[in-house]
Amino acid sequence: MATLSSSLSTTSGGHREVDYINAKKGIWSWMTTIDHKRIGVMYLFFVLLSFLIGGLLALVLRLSLFSPDHKIAGSVIFDAETYNRIFTLHGAIMVFMFIIPSIPAALGNFVLPLMLGAKDVAFPRLNLLSFYVYLLGAVMAVSSIVLGAVDTGWTFYTPYSATTNGAVSLMAMAVFTLGFSSIFTGMNFIATVHKLRAPGMGWFDMPLFVWGVYATALIQVLATPVIGITMVLLVIERAWHIGIFDATLGGDPVLFQHFFWFYSHPAVYIMILPGMAIISEIIPTFSQKTMFGYRAIAFSSVAIALIGFLVWGHHMFPNGESTLSALIFSFITFLVAIPSGIKVFNWLATMWRGNIALNAPMLYAISFLLLFGIGGLTGIFLGALSTDVHLHDTYFVVAHFHYVMMGGTVIAFIGGLHYWWPKISGRMYDETSARIACVLIFIGFNVTFGSQFILGSRGMPRRYYNYLPEFQHLHQMSTVGSWILGAGLFLTLACLLASLRGPKNAPDNPWGARTLEWSIQSPPIEHNFHGQPVALHGPYDYRTPLEVGEA
Amino acid sequence: MEWLRSLLLPVQGSQHAQRVDTLFMAILGLNVFFFLLIAFLAFYCVVRFKRKPGVVTPYITHNLALELIWSVIPTFIVIGIFFWGAAGFLDYRIPPDNAMEISVTGRKWSWAFEYPDGSKFVNQIHIPVGKPVKFTITSDDVLHDFYVPGMRVKHDAIPQRYDAVWFTPMIAGNFNVACTQYCGKDHSKMAGMITIEDQASYEKWLLEGPPEWDELLKTEAGAVQLGKQTYENKGCNSCHSVDGSKVQNGGPTWKGMWGRSEKFEDGGGVVVDEAYVRESVNEPAKHVVQGYQNIMPSFGGGLIRDKEMKGLLAYMRSLK
Numbered sequence: 001m002a003t004l005s006s007s008l009s010t011t012s013g014g015h016r017e018v019d020y021i022n023a024k025k026g027i028w029s030w031m032t033t034i035d036h037k038r039i040g041v042m043y044l045f046f047v048l049l050s051f052l053i054g055g056l057l058a059l060v061l062r063l064s065l066f067s068p069d070h071k072i073a074g075s076v077i078f079d080a081e082t083y084n085r086i087f088t089l090h091g092a093i094m095v096f097m098f099i100i101p102s103i104p105a106a107l108g109n110f111v112l113p114l115m116l117g118a119k120d121v122a123f124p125r126l127n128l129l130s131f132y133v134y135l136l137g138a139v140m141a142v143s144s145i146v147l148g149a150v151d152t153g154w155t156f157y158t159p160y161s162a163t164t165n166g167a168v169s170l171m172a173m174a175v176f177t178l179g180f181s182s183i184f185t186g187m188n189f190i191a192t193v194h195k196l197r198a199p200g201m202g203w204f205d206m207p208l209f210v211w212g213v214y215a216t217a218l219i220q221v222l223a224t225p226v227i228g229i230t231m232v233l234l235v236i237e238r239a240w241h242i243g244i245f246d247a248t249l250g251g252d253p254v255l256f257q258h259f260f261w262f263y264s265h266p267a268v269y270i271m272i273l274p275g276m277a278i279i280s281e282i283i284p285t286f287s288q289k290t291m292f293g294y295r296a297i298a299f300s301s302v303a304i305a306l307i308g309f310l311v312w313g314h315h316m317f318p319n320g321e322s323t324l325s326a327l328i329f330s331f332i333t334f335l336v337a338i339p340s341g342i343k344v345f346n347w348l349a350t351m352w353r354g355n356i357a358l359n360a361p362m363l364y365a366i367s368f369l370l371l372f373g374i375g376g377l378t379g380i381f382l383g384a385l386s387t388d389v390h391l392h393d394t395y396f397v398v399a400h401f402h403y404v405m406m407g408g409t410v411i412a413f414i415g416g417l418h419y420w421w422p423k424i425s426g427r428m429y430d431e432t433s434a435r436i437a438c439v440l441i442f443i444g445f446n447v448t449f450g451s452q453f454i455l456g457s458r459g460m461p462r463r464y465y466n467y468l469p470e471f472q473h474l475h476q477m478s479t480v481g482s483w484i485l486g487a488g489l490f491l492t493l494a495c496l497l498a499s500l501r502g503p504k505n506a507p508d509n510p511w512g513a514r515t516l517e518w519s520i521q522s523p524p525i526e527h528n529f530h531g532q533p534v535a536l537h538g539p540y541d542y543r544t545p546l547e548v549g550e551a
Numbered sequence: 552m553e554w555l556r557s558l559l560l561p562v563q564g565s566q567h568a569q570r571v572d573t574l575f576m577a578i579l580g581l582n583v584f585f586f587l588l589i590a591f592l593a594f595y596c597v598v599r600f601k602r603k604p605g606v607v608t609p610y611i612t613h614n615l616a617l618e619l620i621w622s623v624i625p626t627f628i629v630i631g632i633f634f635w636g637a638a639g640f641l642d643y644r645i646p647p648d649n650a651m652e653i654s655v656t657g658r659k660w661s662w663a664f665e666y667p668d669g670s671k672f673v674n675q676i677h678i679p680v681g682k683p684v685k686f687t688i689t690s691d692d693v694l695h696d697f698y699v700p701g702m703r704v705k706h707d708a709i710p711q712r713y714d715a716v717w718f719t720p721m722i723a724g725n726f727n728v729a730c731t732q733y734c735g736k737d738h739s740k741m742a743g744m745i746t747i748e749d750q751a752s753y754e755k756w757l758l759e760g761p762p763e764w765d766e767l768l769k770t771e772a773g774a775v776q777l778g779k780q781t782y783e784n785k786g787c788n789s790c791h792s793v794d795g796s797k798v799q800n801g802g803p804t805w806k807g808m809w810g811r812s813e814k815f816e817d818g819g820g821v822v823v824d825e826a827y828v829r830e831s832v833n834e835p836a837k838h839v840v841q842g843y844q845n846i847m848p849s850f851g852g853g854l855i856r857d858k859e860m861k862g863l864l865a866y867m868r869s870l871k
Binding site: 081157158323326341342358369370381394454459466 | 558559560561570571574575578579581582585586589590592593596597600601602603606607608609610611612613614617618621622625626629630632633635636637638639640641642643644692693694696698700701703704705706707709710711712714727729730731732733734735736737738739740
């Protein structure tokens with residue numbers, strides 16, 4: 001066993017080998033690739049495209065809500081039915097086409113095998129299939145706009161969704177299809193983590209990103225089939241009027257909500273666990289300090305994944321579930337808060353006595369701590385039964401889940417994108433503009449969604465086209481915030497794209513991290529590692545330089 | 552703290568609202584404390600441990616005592632909050648026996664209310680201050696949600712299910728009712744209003760009917776509309792048709808009835824006019840039209856208000 005790339009790996013070195021981007025040429029080589037890095041990059045492109053579409057829809061919604069009668073300069077922007085379709089599309093695209101695949105399928109695909117010291121994922125062809133299934137589902141979802149639009153909300157509650165016109169069945173089948181993409185990715189990652197860890201890498205030597213994505217994969221495989229079945233049942237009910245969920249046909253509308261949230265609550269953890277996983281990489285790296293409470297973070301990911309299956313009923317406290325169920329679900333909901341709290345304290349303890357650099361990824365990680373902190377803490381209002389009854393289905397809930405989903409997952413995703421950008425693209429982004437963008441996003445986000453907490457606690461229901469004049473000031477504040485937020489996001493995009501015009505100047509290990517993906521060239525060669533790497537130290541061991549052995 | 556409460560929460564219409572608000576403010580305090588703790592620690596670390604060249608960070612993997620502290624203390628706090636929230640929740644789910652019962656039916660896109668005496672109103676109702684009211688909620692079509700922000704009460708309207716919530720209004724005033732379960736195009740226009748007033752005003756309102764009816768009675772068309780509503784609300788339609796058909800074991804059709812000569816079962820007869828209609832509503836058994844049985848219940852004693860009667864008369868006149 002020889003020790004290769006030691007501290008030299010922090011410089012780019014002179015000689016560069018052909019990287020995965022240039023290994024093969026032509027569009028066909030991308031479309032038929034089974035390289036996890038290329039599939040990750042293709043996922044990244046479409047995931048960002050979905051984010052762009054979903055985000056533009058959000059900006060349009062906020063603009064329209066600027067005045068209670070939806071008039072700008074004297075003319076109505078759109079009517080109530082169009083509004084309903086746009087918010088449905090915004091939700092469906094953001095949840096099913098952006099956030100769920102964002103970190104696992106895009107960044108996870110790229111980074112996970114590198115972190116484990118593997119050549120690829122366990123099933124490379126299944127990985128490519130998962131990408132095409134995702135594309136198919138995305139095309140189906142978007143074409144439902146052309147073929148009659150969907151106005152059910154992303155939650156598809158029956159009996160409205162069983163009776164309304166429009167392309168609900170197509171959208172439901174799109175969700176079904178996207179679910180399979182998610183299941184394939186999850187299966188692949190589970191097998192990869194179990195079988196393809198480098199020699200010397202035990203379960204507790206894995207980077208915490210791997211733990212987070214692994215816990216996510218468990219949920220993807222176990223929960224996603226339920227939404228698939230639910231969507232098929234909905235389509236059957238719409239097509240043949242078999243009474244499953246529609247009370248007039250003898251079905252039970254509340255049953256739909258149980259099925260829906262049995263997936264969609266664990267899906268919240270499909271979204272947030274990978275975000276937490278990224279933060280667990282960024283904070284030790286930019287603090288140059290070993291992770292505090294590694295095992296606690298790893299176990300808390302798995303604990304969240306498991307307990308997360310038992311709290312779906314907290315979406316239904318005033319929606320017709322029994323009083324006893326409500327009590328049980330409320331209690332378990334409070335228990336699932338504990339592992340998340342533990343993580344936050346562990347991250348802070350990692351920063352304590354660290355050697356902290358405020359590069360853009362670290363700024364995003366600190367934003368995450370604050371925004372996810374607010375998102376998690378405001379969850380206490382909603383977990384407690386009597387306050388939830390007042391706040392349920394108001395803007396308070398909208399603000400809460402945007403703080404968790406966007407303030408948490410999306411901020412972590414953007415942070416992770418900056419963090420691994422040198423590895424993915426081989427280029428360094430411009431640090432100054434990335435930092436300015438991060439600050440803009442942080443401010444814009446808080447103005448947009450902070451005001452919505454007060455709208456909600458004052459009693460403004462969600463999914464409202466018209467609203468009372470007393471809510472206008474807060475709505476206007478929220479809309480102005482959305483412009484700042486949008487500006488920050490576009491600046492981020494411009495900053496990352498601008499770096500692509502420059503030469504491949506990224507060093508192998510620009511941040512001085514200790515996980516395996518930084519031991520290889522940026523961007524990596526097609527087969528990642530020259531031989532079989534061997535892990536010689538833990539993923540956050542800052543007592544030694546990054547060292548990798550060879551089997 | 553009252554200024555902050557009134558900034559963040561709507562008016563407190565009931566004791567239940569006060570209870571919910573107390574918990575809300577307690578959780579807010581907890582939120583602020585933990586947020587400031589996180590923010591302070593993060594900013595302190597960033598400033599105090601700013602990157603300097605040559606610094607070697609300590610190798611600290613864990614600290615059991617510290618980890619127990621930040622696991623166990625929050626656990627106790629949230630379990631306490633669970634019980635606090637559950638107590639308020641049980642309170643709102645279990646109505647007292649003496650509560651007045653009003654049934655609420657959501658439909659696209661309005662609220663129908665029905666009082667124990669059978670009086671029905673759309674979107675606007677009055678209730679007396681200081682007395683518990685139980686709302687039994689259902690839906691005619693899709694899901695809706697009966698939300699009274701000022702009372703901190705909310706429950707889904709589910710077709711073919713009947714769930715109850717209740718509150719005791721403490722103060723007089725107008726309280727908005729909103730639908731909070733998305734139900735389609737005019738979801739946001741499904742707004743109702745509960746007026747809470749003293750017992751005397753409430754009784755006057757219930758006795759005379761809402762002032763909107765006065766507006767309707769100003770025109771013939773409005774009066775006919777009120778009459779048609781009354782015809783349906785009071786169940787006249789179960790025995791009397793308006794298209795000339797004969798209802799099995801029912802009463803005479805109203806079509807063409809106005810001004811018609813009718814013979815009575817016990818001899819004699821009448822040309823149908825206001826006096827006869829009023830008499831038949833109050834004392835239906837007195838003069839039963841020939842060929843029909845004496846089966847109509849009395850609607851006397853205020854079951855049909857005078858304004859509703861005027862509407863019914865206009866409606867009958869219109870059915871030529």
